[in-house]
Amino acid sequence: MKRFRILLAAVLASLLFCGVATAAEHLRLATTTSTENSGLLAVLLPPFEKANDCKVDVIAVGTGKAIKLGETGDVDVILVHARAREEKFVAEGYGVNRRDVMYNDFVILGPAEDPAGIKGLADGAEALKKIAAAQATFVSRGDDSGTHTKEKSLWKKVDITPEGQWYLEAGRGMGEVITMATERRGYTLADRGTFIAYKSKTDLQVLTEGDKALFNPYGVIPVNPKKHPHVKIDLAEAFVAYLTGAEGQSIIANYRKNGEPLFFLYK
Amino acid sequence: MGFLFESFQHAISLILSFDREVFDTVWTSLYTSTVAILLAAAVGVPFGTFLGLGRFPGKRAALTLLNTLMALPTVVVGLVLFGLFSRQGPLGSWGFLFTPMAMIAGQMVLATPIVANYTVAAVAGADPRIMTTALTLGASRLRAMRQLLVETRFGIVAAIVAGFGRVIAEVGVAMMLGGNIRGYTRTMTTAIALETSKGEFAFGLALGIVLLAVALVVNLFLNLLQQR
Numbered sequence: 001m002k003r004f005r006i007l008l009a010a011v012l013a014s015l016l017f018c019g020v021a022t023a024a025e026h027l028r029l030a031t032t033t034s035t036e037n038s039g040l041l042a043v044l045l046p047p048f049e050k051a052n053d054c055k056v057d058v059i060a061v062g063t064g065k066a067i068k069l070g071e072t073g074d075v076d077v078i079l080v081h082a083r084a085r086e087e088k089f090v091a092e093g094y095g096v097n098r099r100d101v102m103y104n105d106f107v108i109l110g111p112a113e114d115p116a117g118i119k120g121l122a123d124g125a126e127a128l129k130k131i132a133a134a135q136a137t138f139v140s141r142g143d144d145s146g147t148h149t150k151e152k153s154l155w156k157k158v159d160i161t162p163e164g165q166w167y168l169e170a171g172r173g174m175g176e177v178i179t180m181a182t183e184r185r186g187y188t189l190a191d192r193g194t195f196i197a198y199k200s201k202t203d204l205q206v207l208t209e210g211d212k213a214l215f216n217p218y219g220v221i222p223v224n225p226k227k228h229p230h231v232k233i234d235l236a237e238a239f240v241a242y243l244t245g246a247e248g249q250s251i252i253a254n255y256r257k258n259g260e261p262l263f264f265l266y267k
Numbered sequence: 268m269g270f271l272f273e274s275f276q277h278a279i280s281l282i283l284s285f286d287r288e289v290f291d292t293v294w295t296s297l298y299t300s301t302v303a304i305l306l307a308a309a310v311g312v313p314f315g316t317f318l319g320l321g322r323f324p325g326k327r328a329a330l331t332l333l334n335t336l337m338a339l340p341t342v343v344v345g346l347v348l349f350g351l352f353s354r355q356g357p358l359g360s361w362g363f364l365f366t367p368m369a370m371i372a373g374q375m376v377l378a379t380p381i382v383a384n385y386t387v388a389a390v391a392g393a394d395p396r397i398m399t400t401a402l403t404l405g406a407s408r409l410r411a412m413r414q415l416l417v418e419t420r421f422g423i424v425a426a427i428v429a430g431f432g433r434v435i436a437e438v439g440v441a442m443m444l445g446g447n448i449r450g451y452t453r454t455m456t457t458a459i460a461l462e463t464s465k466g467e468f469a470f471g472l473a474l475g476i477v478l479l480a481v482a483l484v485v486n487l488f489l490n491l492l493q494q495r
Contacts, residue, residue, distance in 0.1 A: 073354035
Protein backbone atom coordinates (compact mmCIF):
# COMPACT_ATOMS: atom_id res chain seq x y z
CA MET A 1 0.00 0.00 0.00
CA LYS A 2 2.85 2.36 0.81
CA ARG A 3 4.40 2.09 -2.61
CA PHE A 4 1.03 2.86 -4.12
CA ARG A 5 0.64 5.98 -2.01
CA ILE A 6 4.05 7.33 -2.93
CA LEU A 7 3.27 6.73 -6.56
CA LEU A 8 -0.07 8.45 -6.29
CA ALA A 9 1.52 11.46 -4.62
CA ALA A 10 4.13 11.65 -7.37
CA VAL A 11 1.46 11.55 -10.08
CA LEU A 12 -0.62 14.23 -8.37
CA ALA A 13 2.40 16.47 -7.82
CA SER A 14 3.46 16.22 -11.45
CA LEU A 15 -0.08 17.00 -12.61
CA LEU A 16 -0.20 20.05 -10.36
CA PHE A 17 3.13 21.22 -11.70
CA CYS A 18 1.85 20.98 -15.24
CA GLY A 19 -1.19 23.04 -14.38
CA VAL A 20 1.06 25.84 -13.18
CA ALA A 21 3.42 25.58 -16.12
CA THR A 22 0.74 26.45 -18.68
CA ALA A 23 -0.16 29.87 -17.30
CA ALA A 24 0.42 31.94 -20.50
CA GLU A 25 -2.46 33.98 -21.86
CA HIS A 26 -4.69 32.21 -24.36
CA LEU A 27 -6.37 33.85 -27.33
CA ARG A 28 -9.22 31.74 -28.70
CA LEU A 29 -9.54 31.78 -32.45
CA ALA A 30 -12.39 30.03 -34.22
CA THR A 31 -11.56 29.54 -37.87
CA THR A 32 -12.46 27.48 -40.88
CA THR A 33 -11.00 24.09 -41.62
CA SER A 34 -9.43 25.54 -44.79
CA THR A 35 -6.97 27.83 -42.97
CA GLU A 36 -6.01 25.02 -40.60
CA ASN A 37 -5.90 22.13 -43.09
CA SER A 38 -3.86 24.16 -45.58
CA GLY A 39 -1.10 24.48 -42.99
CA LEU A 40 -1.09 28.29 -43.10
CA LEU A 41 -1.77 28.78 -39.40
CA ALA A 42 1.18 26.63 -38.43
CA VAL A 43 3.54 29.25 -39.91
CA LEU A 44 1.39 32.32 -39.31
CA LEU A 45 0.75 31.97 -35.58
CA PRO A 46 4.15 31.31 -33.94
CA PRO A 47 5.63 34.81 -34.59
CA PHE A 48 2.51 36.42 -33.12
CA GLU A 49 2.57 34.11 -30.10
CA LYS A 50 6.19 34.90 -29.50
CA ALA A 51 5.82 38.66 -29.84
CA ASN A 52 2.80 38.82 -27.53
CA ASP A 53 3.80 36.06 -25.11
CA CYS A 54 0.54 34.20 -25.59
CA LYS A 55 -0.92 31.02 -27.05
CA VAL A 56 -3.46 31.09 -29.86
CA ASP A 57 -5.98 28.29 -29.33
CA VAL A 58 -7.21 27.34 -32.78
CA ILE A 59 -10.65 25.79 -32.96
CA ALA A 60 -11.03 24.68 -36.56
CA VAL A 61 -14.68 24.26 -37.53
CA GLY A 62 -16.91 25.32 -40.41
CA THR A 63 -17.58 29.03 -40.88
CA GLY A 64 -21.15 28.61 -39.61
CA LYS A 65 -20.00 27.06 -36.35
CA ALA A 66 -17.15 29.57 -36.00
CA ILE A 67 -19.60 32.46 -36.25
CA LYS A 68 -21.86 30.74 -33.74
CA LEU A 69 -18.96 30.39 -31.29
CA GLY A 70 -18.36 34.12 -31.72
CA GLU A 71 -22.00 34.91 -31.05
CA THR A 72 -22.01 32.93 -27.83
CA GLY A 73 -18.71 34.48 -26.76
CA ASP A 74 -16.90 31.15 -26.58
CA VAL A 75 -14.02 32.55 -28.64
CA ASP A 76 -12.27 35.93 -28.79
CA VAL A 77 -11.82 36.33 -32.53
CA ILE A 78 -12.96 34.61 -35.73
CA LEU A 79 -11.26 34.19 -39.11
CA VAL A 80 -13.84 33.04 -41.65
CA HIS A 81 -14.95 33.22 -45.27
CA ALA A 82 -18.60 34.08 -45.90
CA ARG A 83 -18.81 37.82 -46.50
CA ALA A 84 -22.59 38.23 -46.18
CA ARG A 85 -22.73 36.33 -42.91
CA GLU A 86 -19.74 38.23 -41.55
CA GLU A 87 -21.49 41.52 -42.23
CA LYS A 88 -24.60 40.24 -40.50
CA PHE A 89 -22.45 39.18 -37.54
CA VAL A 90 -21.09 42.73 -37.22
CA ALA A 91 -24.45 44.40 -37.90
CA GLU A 92 -26.08 42.44 -35.09
CA GLY A 93 -23.43 43.70 -32.70
CA TYR A 94 -21.57 40.41 -32.14
CA GLY A 95 -18.35 41.57 -33.74
CA VAL A 96 -16.40 44.77 -34.18
CA ASN A 97 -13.89 46.09 -36.69
CA ARG A 98 -14.09 43.45 -39.44
CA ARG A 99 -10.98 43.48 -41.65
CA ASP A 100 -10.11 41.83 -44.95
CA VAL A 101 -7.15 39.47 -44.59
CA MET A 102 -6.67 37.59 -47.84
CA TYR A 103 -8.50 35.78 -50.59
CA ASN A 104 -8.36 32.84 -52.90
CA ASP A 105 -11.06 31.23 -54.98
CA PHE A 106 -13.33 28.24 -55.12
CA VAL A 107 -12.93 25.59 -57.79
CA ILE A 108 -15.10 22.69 -58.87
CA LEU A 109 -13.17 19.44 -58.69
CA GLY A 110 -14.06 16.31 -60.55
CA PRO A 111 -12.66 13.06 -61.90
CA ALA A 112 -10.60 13.17 -65.09
CA GLU A 113 -13.25 11.28 -67.07
CA ASP A 114 -15.69 14.15 -66.29
CA PRO A 115 -19.07 12.40 -66.82
CA ALA A 116 -21.03 15.64 -66.64
CA GLY A 117 -18.80 17.39 -69.17
CA ILE A 118 -18.02 20.54 -67.21
CA LYS A 119 -14.36 20.82 -68.10
CA GLY A 120 -13.36 24.30 -69.20
CA LEU A 121 -16.64 25.84 -68.15
CA ALA A 122 -16.07 29.19 -66.44
CA ASP A 123 -19.50 29.61 -64.87
CA GLY A 124 -19.72 27.76 -61.55
CA ALA A 125 -23.50 27.69 -61.37
CA GLU A 126 -23.75 26.43 -64.96
CA ALA A 127 -21.35 23.61 -64.07
CA LEU A 128 -23.49 22.55 -61.11
CA LYS A 129 -26.53 22.57 -63.39
CA LYS A 130 -24.80 20.14 -65.75
CA ILE A 131 -23.77 17.90 -62.86
CA ALA A 132 -27.36 17.80 -61.64
CA ALA A 133 -28.63 17.08 -65.15
CA ALA A 134 -26.18 14.19 -65.52
CA GLN A 135 -27.01 12.95 -62.01
CA ALA A 136 -23.27 12.65 -61.50
CA THR A 137 -22.08 12.10 -57.94
CA PHE A 138 -21.57 15.38 -56.08
CA VAL A 139 -20.21 15.49 -52.53
CA SER A 140 -21.41 18.49 -50.54
CA ARG A 141 -19.86 19.74 -47.31
CA GLY A 142 -23.36 19.87 -45.84
CA ASP A 143 -21.97 21.44 -42.67
CA ASP A 144 -22.99 25.10 -42.91
CA SER A 145 -19.39 26.09 -43.65
CA GLY A 146 -18.29 28.97 -45.86
CA THR A 147 -17.81 26.57 -48.76
CA HIS A 148 -21.25 25.07 -48.17
CA THR A 149 -22.76 28.56 -48.07
CA LYS A 150 -21.13 29.32 -51.42
CA GLU A 151 -22.37 26.04 -52.88
CA LYS A 152 -25.93 26.75 -51.80
CA SER A 153 -25.81 30.19 -53.37
CA LEU A 154 -24.68 28.63 -56.66
CA TRP A 155 -27.53 26.11 -56.64
CA LYS A 156 -29.93 28.95 -55.95
CA LYS A 157 -28.63 30.85 -58.96
CA VAL A 158 -29.73 28.08 -61.31
CA ASP A 159 -32.87 27.34 -59.32
CA ILE A 160 -32.06 23.75 -58.45
CA THR A 161 -32.73 21.99 -55.17
CA PRO A 162 -30.09 19.26 -55.23
CA GLU A 163 -31.43 15.97 -53.98
CA GLY A 164 -31.31 12.33 -54.90
CA GLN A 165 -28.93 9.42 -54.84
CA TRP A 166 -26.21 11.38 -56.64
CA TYR A 167 -26.08 14.24 -54.10
CA LEU A 168 -24.13 13.27 -50.97
CA GLU A 169 -24.20 15.56 -47.95
CA ALA A 170 -21.10 14.62 -46.00
CA GLY A 171 -21.28 16.93 -43.01
CA ARG A 172 -17.49 16.99 -42.77
CA GLY A 173 -14.50 19.27 -43.28
CA MET A 174 -13.00 20.27 -46.62
CA GLY A 175 -10.19 17.75 -46.61
CA GLU A 176 -12.48 14.85 -45.75
CA VAL A 177 -14.89 15.86 -48.49
CA ILE A 178 -12.10 15.94 -51.08
CA THR A 179 -11.10 12.45 -49.93
CA MET A 180 -14.72 11.28 -50.17
CA ALA A 181 -15.16 12.74 -53.64
CA THR A 182 -11.93 11.04 -54.69
CA GLU A 183 -13.11 7.66 -53.44
CA ARG A 184 -16.58 8.01 -54.95
CA ARG A 185 -15.29 9.42 -58.26
CA GLY A 186 -17.50 12.44 -57.79
CA TYR A 187 -17.48 16.22 -58.07
CA THR A 188 -17.16 18.73 -55.26
CA LEU A 189 -16.75 22.43 -54.61
CA ALA A 190 -13.49 23.21 -52.79
CA ASP A 191 -11.41 26.23 -51.88
CA ARG A 192 -8.25 26.31 -53.92
CA GLY A 193 -5.99 26.45 -50.86
CA THR A 194 -7.17 23.13 -49.48
CA PHE A 195 -7.10 21.56 -52.93
CA ILE A 196 -3.45 22.52 -53.47
CA ALA A 197 -2.59 21.21 -50.03
CA TYR A 198 -4.27 17.91 -50.97
CA LYS A 199 -2.97 17.59 -54.49
CA SER A 200 -0.71 14.68 -53.71
CA LYS A 201 -3.56 12.78 -52.04
CA THR A 202 -6.22 13.04 -54.72
CA ASP A 203 -6.47 12.48 -58.46
CA LEU A 204 -9.38 14.88 -58.83
CA GLN A 205 -8.77 17.80 -61.17
CA VAL A 206 -9.84 21.40 -61.31
CA LEU A 207 -12.56 21.41 -63.95
CA THR A 208 -14.23 24.76 -63.41
CA GLU A 209 -12.51 27.93 -62.24
CA GLY A 210 -12.20 31.65 -62.79
CA ASP A 211 -15.83 32.70 -62.27
CA LYS A 212 -16.33 35.95 -60.33
CA ALA A 213 -18.97 34.14 -58.30
CA LEU A 214 -16.23 31.77 -57.08
CA PHE A 215 -14.25 34.53 -55.36
CA ASN A 216 -13.41 33.55 -51.76
CA PRO A 217 -12.46 36.38 -49.38
CA TYR A 218 -11.39 35.82 -45.77
CA GLY A 219 -12.16 38.28 -42.99
CA VAL A 220 -11.06 38.55 -39.37
CA ILE A 221 -13.46 39.88 -36.70
CA PRO A 222 -12.88 40.32 -32.96
CA VAL A 223 -15.88 39.47 -30.81
CA ASN A 224 -17.60 42.56 -29.40
CA PRO A 225 -16.48 43.09 -25.78
CA LYS A 226 -19.67 45.07 -25.10
CA LYS A 227 -21.62 41.88 -25.68
CA HIS A 228 -19.13 39.57 -23.97
CA PRO A 229 -17.01 41.45 -21.40
CA HIS A 230 -14.64 38.50 -20.85
CA VAL A 231 -13.35 38.69 -24.44
CA LYS A 232 -9.62 39.47 -24.59
CA ILE A 233 -10.18 42.42 -26.86
CA ASP A 234 -6.69 43.92 -26.61
CA LEU A 235 -5.06 40.68 -27.65
CA ALA A 236 -7.71 40.14 -30.34
CA GLU A 237 -7.05 43.64 -31.73
CA ALA A 238 -3.32 42.93 -31.68
CA PHE A 239 -4.02 39.75 -33.62
CA VAL A 240 -6.02 41.65 -36.25
CA ALA A 241 -3.25 44.22 -36.51
CA TYR A 242 -0.72 41.42 -36.98
CA LEU A 243 -2.72 39.62 -39.68
CA THR A 244 -3.33 42.82 -41.64
CA GLY A 245 0.10 44.29 -40.91
CA ALA A 246 3.34 43.94 -42.82
CA GLU A 247 4.62 40.81 -41.06
CA GLY A 248 1.42 38.77 -41.21
CA GLN A 249 0.68 39.80 -44.79
CA SER A 250 4.12 38.85 -46.01
CA ILE A 251 3.88 35.42 -44.35
CA ILE A 252 0.51 34.85 -46.04
CA ALA A 253 1.78 36.00 -49.43
CA ASN A 254 4.88 33.80 -49.20
CA TYR A 255 3.09 30.68 -47.98
CA ARG A 256 3.32 28.01 -50.63
CA LYS A 257 2.44 24.38 -50.90
CA ASN A 258 3.80 22.22 -53.70
CA GLY A 259 5.30 25.45 -55.09
CA GLU A 260 1.95 27.22 -55.45
CA PRO A 261 0.65 30.16 -53.41
CA LEU A 262 -2.53 29.30 -51.51
CA PHE A 263 -3.77 32.74 -50.50
CA PHE A 264 -3.51 36.19 -52.06
CA LEU A 265 -3.44 39.72 -50.64
CA TYR A 266 -5.61 42.70 -51.40
CA LYS A 267 -3.48 45.27 -53.19
CA MET B 268 -0.92 -3.57 -49.57
CA GLY B 269 2.15 -1.41 -50.31
CA PHE B 270 0.26 1.65 -49.12
CA LEU B 271 -0.48 0.09 -45.74
CA PHE B 272 3.05 -1.19 -45.33
CA GLU B 273 4.64 2.14 -46.18
CA SER B 274 2.34 3.92 -43.75
CA PHE B 275 3.34 1.46 -41.09
CA GLN B 276 7.03 2.08 -41.74
CA HIS B 277 6.50 5.82 -41.56
CA ALA B 278 4.61 5.36 -38.31
CA ILE B 279 7.48 3.45 -36.74
CA SER B 280 10.06 6.04 -37.79
CA LEU B 281 7.86 8.83 -36.39
CA ILE B 282 7.73 7.11 -33.03
CA LEU B 283 11.44 6.36 -32.98
CA SER B 284 12.34 9.95 -33.87
CA PHE B 285 10.33 11.03 -30.83
CA ASP B 286 8.28 13.57 -32.77
CA ARG B 287 7.50 16.59 -30.60
CA GLU B 288 3.89 16.74 -31.77
CA VAL B 289 3.33 13.06 -31.07
CA PHE B 290 4.77 13.53 -27.62
CA ASP B 291 2.48 16.51 -26.91
CA THR B 292 -0.68 14.66 -27.88
CA VAL B 293 0.33 11.58 -25.91
CA TRP B 294 0.93 13.75 -22.91
CA THR B 295 -2.42 15.55 -23.20
CA SER B 296 -4.18 12.21 -23.48
CA LEU B 297 -2.42 10.78 -20.45
CA TYR B 298 -2.82 13.91 -18.40
CA THR B 299 -6.55 14.41 -18.92
CA SER B 300 -7.37 10.71 -18.69
CA THR B 301 -5.35 10.24 -15.51
CA VAL B 302 -6.88 13.20 -13.71
CA ALA B 303 -10.34 12.18 -14.90
CA ILE B 304 -9.95 8.59 -13.75
CA LEU B 305 -8.59 9.63 -10.34
CA LEU B 306 -11.61 11.88 -9.84
CA ALA B 307 -13.94 9.19 -11.14
CA ALA B 308 -12.39 6.68 -8.74
CA ALA B 309 -12.76 9.10 -5.83
CA VAL B 310 -16.48 9.26 -6.54
CA GLY B 311 -17.16 5.87 -8.10
CA VAL B 312 -15.42 3.54 -5.62
CA PRO B 313 -17.19 4.78 -2.46
CA PHE B 314 -20.47 5.01 -4.31
CA GLY B 315 -20.08 1.52 -5.73
CA THR B 316 -19.09 0.13 -2.32
CA PHE B 317 -22.11 1.71 -0.73
CA LEU B 318 -24.39 0.39 -3.45
CA GLY B 319 -22.85 -3.08 -3.37
CA LEU B 320 -23.07 -3.50 0.40
CA GLY B 321 -26.18 -1.56 1.23
CA ARG B 322 -29.66 -2.94 1.54
CA PHE B 323 -32.27 -0.33 0.82
CA PRO B 324 -35.45 0.06 -1.22
CA GLY B 325 -34.81 1.03 -4.82
CA LYS B 326 -31.45 -0.71 -4.98
CA ARG B 327 -32.42 -2.68 -8.08
CA ALA B 328 -33.55 0.49 -9.82
CA ALA B 329 -30.30 2.23 -8.87
CA LEU B 330 -28.28 -0.66 -10.27
CA THR B 331 -30.25 -0.65 -13.51
CA LEU B 332 -29.75 3.09 -13.84
CA LEU B 333 -26.02 2.67 -13.26
CA ASN B 334 -25.89 -0.02 -15.92
CA THR B 335 -27.60 2.29 -18.36
CA LEU B 336 -25.19 5.12 -17.58
CA MET B 337 -22.32 2.79 -18.47
CA ALA B 338 -23.52 2.94 -22.05
CA LEU B 339 -23.62 6.75 -22.16
CA PRO B 340 -22.68 7.82 -25.68
CA THR B 341 -19.67 10.12 -25.53
CA VAL B 342 -21.23 12.61 -27.92
CA VAL B 343 -24.25 12.98 -25.64
CA VAL B 344 -21.98 13.77 -22.70
CA GLY B 345 -20.07 16.15 -24.95
CA LEU B 346 -23.26 17.86 -26.06
CA VAL B 347 -24.74 18.30 -22.58
CA LEU B 348 -21.50 19.59 -21.07
CA PHE B 349 -20.99 21.87 -24.08
CA GLY B 350 -24.34 23.45 -23.20
CA LEU B 351 -23.28 23.80 -19.56
CA PHE B 352 -19.81 25.20 -20.23
CA SER B 353 -20.59 27.47 -23.17
CA ARG B 354 -20.59 31.17 -22.35
CA GLN B 355 -24.34 31.20 -22.89
CA GLY B 356 -24.77 28.23 -20.53
CA PRO B 357 -25.15 28.24 -16.73
CA LEU B 358 -21.46 27.60 -16.03
CA GLY B 359 -20.22 29.82 -18.87
CA SER B 360 -18.49 32.30 -16.60
CA TRP B 361 -15.99 29.62 -15.59
CA GLY B 362 -14.51 29.77 -19.09
CA PHE B 363 -14.08 25.99 -19.16
CA LEU B 364 -14.98 25.31 -22.77
CA PHE B 365 -12.04 24.34 -24.99
CA THR B 366 -9.69 23.73 -22.06
CA PRO B 367 -8.35 20.44 -20.67
CA MET B 368 -10.58 21.03 -17.64
CA ALA B 369 -13.72 20.63 -19.75
CA MET B 370 -12.34 17.39 -21.20
CA ILE B 371 -11.52 16.08 -17.75
CA ALA B 372 -15.06 16.86 -16.59
CA GLY B 373 -16.56 15.04 -19.57
CA GLN B 374 -14.29 12.04 -19.16
CA MET B 375 -15.07 11.86 -15.47
CA VAL B 376 -18.79 11.74 -16.27
CA LEU B 377 -18.08 8.86 -18.64
CA ALA B 378 -15.83 6.91 -16.30
CA THR B 379 -17.67 7.24 -12.98
CA PRO B 380 -20.55 4.85 -13.80
CA ILE B 381 -18.06 2.29 -15.10
CA VAL B 382 -15.88 2.46 -11.99
CA ALA B 383 -18.95 2.35 -9.72
CA ASN B 384 -20.45 -0.60 -11.55
CA TYR B 385 -17.32 -2.73 -11.46
CA THR B 386 -16.87 -1.81 -7.80
CA VAL B 387 -20.41 -3.02 -7.08
CA ALA B 388 -19.55 -6.32 -8.71
CA ALA B 389 -16.27 -6.58 -6.78
CA VAL B 390 -17.69 -5.92 -3.29
CA ALA B 391 -20.84 -7.93 -3.93
CA GLY B 392 -18.70 -10.87 -4.97
CA ALA B 393 -16.37 -10.62 -1.97
CA ASP B 394 -16.59 -13.06 0.90
CA PRO B 395 -19.44 -11.69 3.05
CA ARG B 396 -17.56 -12.75 6.19
CA ILE B 397 -14.82 -10.14 5.68
CA MET B 398 -16.91 -7.30 7.04
CA THR B 399 -18.45 -9.20 9.92
CA THR B 400 -15.15 -10.70 10.95
CA ALA B 401 -13.46 -7.31 10.98
CA LEU B 402 -16.32 -5.85 12.96
CA THR B 403 -16.27 -8.64 15.59
CA LEU B 404 -12.53 -8.18 15.89
CA GLY B 405 -13.26 -4.66 17.06
CA ALA B 406 -12.70 -2.65 13.90
CA SER B 407 -14.74 0.46 13.31
CA ARG B 408 -17.14 0.42 10.36
CA LEU B 409 -14.81 2.60 8.30
CA ARG B 410 -11.85 0.38 9.17
CA ALA B 411 -13.83 -2.71 8.19
CA MET B 412 -14.70 -1.16 4.86
CA ARG B 413 -11.09 -0.37 4.22
CA GLN B 414 -10.22 -3.97 4.91
CA LEU B 415 -12.89 -5.01 2.44
CA LEU B 416 -11.44 -2.73 -0.25
CA VAL B 417 -7.98 -4.14 0.37
CA GLU B 418 -9.34 -7.68 -0.01
CA THR B 419 -11.17 -6.76 -3.20
CA ARG B 420 -8.36 -4.69 -4.71
CA PHE B 421 -8.22 -6.88 -7.82
CA GLY B 422 -11.77 -5.95 -8.66
CA ILE B 423 -11.28 -2.29 -7.75
CA VAL B 424 -8.17 -1.95 -9.89
CA ALA B 425 -10.01 -3.70 -12.70
CA ALA B 426 -12.76 -1.09 -12.31
CA ILE B 427 -10.27 1.72 -12.63
CA VAL B 428 -8.53 0.11 -15.60
CA ALA B 429 -11.86 -0.30 -17.38
CA GLY B 430 -12.71 3.34 -16.77
CA PHE B 431 -9.28 4.46 -17.91
CA GLY B 432 -9.60 2.39 -21.07
CA ARG B 433 -12.86 4.07 -21.88
CA VAL B 434 -11.66 7.65 -21.39
CA ILE B 435 -8.32 7.39 -23.12
CA ALA B 436 -9.92 5.80 -26.17
CA GLU B 437 -12.93 8.08 -26.54
CA VAL B 438 -13.05 10.87 -29.09
CA GLY B 439 -16.46 12.56 -28.76
CA VAL B 440 -15.92 14.38 -25.46
CA ALA B 441 -12.33 15.31 -26.26
CA MET B 442 -13.33 16.74 -29.65
CA MET B 443 -16.46 18.63 -28.58
CA LEU B 444 -15.27 20.01 -25.25
CA GLY B 445 -11.55 20.30 -25.97
CA GLY B 446 -11.84 21.65 -29.50
CA ASN B 447 -8.76 19.74 -30.71
CA ILE B 448 -6.39 22.66 -30.06
CA ARG B 449 -2.83 21.89 -31.09
CA GLY B 450 -0.47 21.47 -28.16
CA TYR B 451 -3.22 22.21 -25.65
CA THR B 452 -6.29 20.00 -25.94
CA ARG B 453 -5.26 17.74 -28.82
CA THR B 454 -5.32 14.15 -27.64
CA MET B 455 -4.26 11.00 -29.42
CA THR B 456 -7.80 10.20 -30.51
CA THR B 457 -8.69 13.68 -31.78
CA ALA B 458 -5.31 13.86 -33.49
CA ILE B 459 -6.01 10.55 -35.25
CA ALA B 460 -9.39 11.90 -36.36
CA LEU B 461 -7.77 15.10 -37.64
CA GLU B 462 -4.87 13.40 -39.40
CA THR B 463 -7.27 11.02 -41.13
CA SER B 464 -9.38 13.98 -42.21
CA LYS B 465 -6.26 15.60 -43.62
CA GLY B 466 -5.41 12.42 -45.47
CA GLU B 467 -2.28 11.90 -43.35
CA PHE B 468 -2.79 8.20 -42.89
CA ALA B 469 0.72 7.41 -41.65
CA PHE B 470 0.70 9.99 -38.88
CA GLY B 471 -2.72 8.75 -37.77
CA LEU B 472 -1.45 5.21 -37.73
CA ALA B 473 1.61 6.24 -35.73
CA LEU B 474 -0.61 7.75 -33.08
CA GLY B 475 -2.81 4.65 -33.12
CA ILE B 476 0.21 2.49 -32.38
CA VAL B 477 1.30 4.82 -29.58
CA LEU B 478 -2.22 4.69 -28.14
CA LEU B 479 -2.05 0.90 -28.04
CA ALA B 480 1.42 0.99 -26.51
CA VAL B 481 0.24 3.36 -23.79
CA ALA B 482 -2.67 1.05 -23.02
CA LEU B 483 -0.22 -1.82 -22.74
CA VAL B 484 2.12 0.04 -20.38
CA VAL B 485 -0.76 1.17 -18.15
CA ASN B 486 -2.04 -2.37 -17.91
CA LEU B 487 1.40 -3.78 -17.14
CA PHE B 488 1.77 -1.22 -14.38
CA LEU B 489 -1.62 -2.01 -12.89
CA ASN B 490 -0.88 -5.71 -13.11
CA LEU B 491 2.14 -5.04 -10.96
CA LEU B 492 -0.04 -3.33 -8.40
CA GLN B 493 -2.51 -6.21 -8.33
CA GLN B 494 0.16 -8.80 -7.72
CA ARG B 495 1.23 -7.27 -4.45
